[in-house]
Amino acid sequence: MKEVLLIKLGEMVLKGLNRNTFEAALLKNIRRRLELLGKFDIRAAQSTITVEPRDGADLEAAAERVAKIFGIVTFSRACVVEKNIDVILTSAAEYLKPELTAAKTFKVESKRADKRFPLKSPEISARLGEFLLQQYPHLRVDVHNPDFVVRVEVRDYGAYVHGPALKGAGGIPVGTGGKAAILISGGIDSPVAAWMMAKRGLELTAVHFASPPYTSERAEQKVADLLIKVSEYAGRMTMFTVPFAKVQEQIMANCPEELFTLIMRRFMMRVSEKIARCEGCGALITGESLGQVASQTMQAIACTDAAAQMPVFRPLIGMDKTEIIQIARAIDTFETSILPFEDCCTVFTPKHPRTRPDLKFILQAEQALDCDALVEECVANVKIQRIYPGKRV
Numbered sequence: 001m002k003e004v005l006l007i008k009l010g011e012m013v014l015k016g017l018n019r020n021t022f023e024a025a026l027l028k029n030i031r032r033r034l035e036l037l038g039k040f041d042i043r044a045a046q047s048t049i050t051v052e053p054r055d056g057a058d059l060e061a062a063a064e065r066v067a068k069i070f071g072i073v074t075f076s077r078a079c080v081v082e083k084n085i086d087v088i089l090t091s092a093a094e095y096l097k098p099e100l101t102a103a104k105t106f107k108v109e110s111k112r113a114d115k116r117f118p119l120k121s122p123e124i125s126a127r128l129g130e131f132l133l134q135q136y137p138h139l140r141v142d143v144h145n146p147d148f149v150v151r152v153e154v155r156d157y158g159a160y161v162h163g164p165a166l167k168g169a170g171g172i173p174v175g176t177g178g179k180a181a182i183l184i185s186g187g188i189d190s191p192v193a194a195w196m197m198a199k200r201g202l203e204l205t206a207v208h209f210a211s212p213p214y215t216s217e218r219a220e221q222k223v224a225d226l227l228i229k230v231s232e233y234a235g236r237m238t239m240f241t242v243p244f245a246k247v248q249e250q251i252m253a254n255c256p257e258e259l260f261t262l263i264m265r266r267f268m269m270r271v272s273e274k275i276a277r278c279e280g281c282g283a284l285i286t287g288e289s290l291g292q293v294a295s296q297t298m299q300a301i302a303c304t305d306a307a308a309q310m311p312v313f314r315p316l317i318g319m320d321k322t323e324i325i326q327i328a329r330a331i332d333t334f335e336t337s338i339l340p341f342e343d344c345c346t347v348f349t350p351k352h353p354r355t356r357p358d359l360k361f362i363l364q365a366e367q368a369l370d371c372d373a374l375v376e377e378c379v380a381n382v383k384i385q386r387i388y389p390g391k392r393v
């Protein structure tokens with residue numbers, strides 16, 4: 001029996017956004033994610049996308065990938081048959097045999113998107129319900145609380161029979177909202193922030209600050225590994241690794257210790273913004289959460305923000321750590337994030353960071369540094385690598 005994936009787009013989103021742009025972007029993202037799995041015919045019609053394997057391409061693997069593509073509300077594996085009621089009846093009974101055997105009660109829901117089909121939806125449901133009761137005498141119909149719902153959709157390209165749909169990743173197709181730069185550390189928070197903004201349709205560019213020789217090659221690899229996981233949802237991206245030790249040493253040598261973290265974070269914003277502009281990004285993204293550490297108080301965030309002209313998105317700002325961890329587990333970044341490798345921020349940590357900093361004093365302290373030259377040097381020495389879903393390059 002011929003099987004396909006039947007993918008449902010976010011109807012709510014379709015109203016707000018330009019429908020064609022949304023659909024075209026989603027199609028492109030699906031094609032790209034499935035291209036290495038084999039040949040698939042992928043087409044859109046009537047707010048539904050069908051993915052049909054060719055030459056024995058692996059539909060199960062395709063379903064796993066589709067579950068991580070933003071812009072999809074639900075999807076199901078379905079069998080596709082001729083638009084003939086007798087074929088629909090016998091195919092449904094056979095295709096859904098395991099589920100119908102296990103269930104005690106069921107109901108049928110039908111949808112006739114192709115109005116040329118001679119039977120209306122309630123008639124299709126009635127005919128199939130009757131047929132299944134004959135074929136599976138242990139079954140009863142329960143329209144309110146059935147164990148199993150049989151779904152029939154009669155569409156332009158064929159009739160589809162399937163069970164309950166699976167939940168998709170939701171959100172908006174990556175790329176439809178433009179591009180933004182995620183400041184990514186090896187921690188728990190920033191990969192979650194990246195995922196959240198990709199979910200809202202942003203394509204990502206990643207910027208990571210490393211401090212060799214204080215931080216190791218392995219710590220950088222950990223960040224790349226995190227991005228590989230995120231890219232299963234967010235798609236391919238470029239990772240910029242910025243050598244940051246010199247900036248940190250200069251701050252240590254010339255600025256008051258209690259302002260160290262904030263001045264460093266302001267440098268991160270400046271360097272990231274430069275890279276972001278070159279990459280065509282319209283915003284920066286960080287994993288900050290209000291009150292989590294000294295550099296994430298309202299006053300500290302105001303000082304960090306003042307170093308950047310671009311909007312800074314902080315999707316975790318109002319979230320508790322436990323909520324963030326829940327997402328990190330769900331997107332499978334948590335276990336990597338907690339691996340004990342040093343981060344550039346943890347290498348140089350002041351004993352008593354200022355929690356309510358005043359921008360005036362920070363600007364004064366920064367006078368001791370040649371900020372522009374340091375930023376330029378960082379950008380000039382950046383290391384670039386491509387990140388692809390599911391693999392190290």
Ligand code: ATP
Nearest residue numbers: 183184185187188189190207208209286287288345
């Ligand atoms: P995370 O878990 O994301 O590391 P955190 O709670 O440890 O966050 P900080 O270390 O203060 O908080 O960092 C706040 C944010 O600054 C991070 O979420 C990230 O966006 C950015 N950031 C921190 N360190 C780096 C780094 N080495 N490279 C790039 N961005 C960084």
Ligand code: MG
Nearest residue numbers: 185187343345
């Ligand atoms: Mg951190």
